[in-house]
Amino acid sequence: MGIRKILTDKDPALHKTCKPVTDFNERLWKLLDDMKETLKESGGVGLAAPQVGILRRVVVVDTGEEIVELVNPSLLETSGEQYGPEGCLSLPGKYGLVKRPNVASVRAQDRNGNWFALDGEELTARCFCHELDHLDGIMFTEVMDRFLTDEELESGE
Numbered sequence: 001m002g003i004r005k006i007l008t009d010k011d012p013a014l015h016k017t018c019k020p021v022t023d024f025n026e027r028l029w030k031l032l033d034d035m036k037e038t039l040k041e042s043g044g045v046g047l048a049a050p051q052v053g054i055l056r057r058v059v060v061v062d063t064g065e066e067i068v069e070l071v072n073p074s075l076l077e078t079s080g081e082q083y084g085p086e087g088c089l090s091l092p093g094k095y096g097l098v099k100r101p102n103v104a105s106v107r108a109q110d111r112n113g114n115w116f117a118l119d120g121e122e123l124t125a126r127c128f129c130h131e132l133d134h135l136d137g138i139m140f141t142e143v144m145d146r147f148l149t150d151e152e153l154e155s156g157e
């Protein structure tokens with residue numbers, strides 16, 4: 001019931017700009033709960049609402065300690081740089097080399113509409129940037145240098 005279908009790259013929903021959340025109601029809470037459940041089951045690091053066909057600015061990210069809920073998130077500040085492989089639940093089996101900041105601070109609302117700020121490093125910073133891009137209809141393939149080759153994939157990144 002809580003697991004939602006993850007759309008793949010060809011779906012037009014993944015290429016649209018999402019609208020801000022204005023109603024912090026049970027419908028949003030159900031979406032967040034379902035997205036967290038869907039993320040856990042998928043084994044991924046982050047999931048954005050358009051990936052489950054909802055064109056709203058909602059993201060969940062597994063920081064390694066917990067799954068955080070980001071409603072109407074924006075990047076506050078970034079620093080440093082990391083370069084490496086990145087994947088997406090909407091592009092199973094594909095990985096590309098993407099440059100991202102090494103540290104990213106986001107500002108977002110929680111499920112009740114309260115604003116907060118959160119810092120992420122390394123994989124979490126990469127994930128913040130990747131998921132926020134989804135809210136503007138941007139796939140990692142549009143910002144990557146290139147796909148990893150089969151040989152690179154086989155050798156484990």
Ligand code: NI
Pocket residue numbers: 087088089090130134
């Ligand atoms: Ni993705």
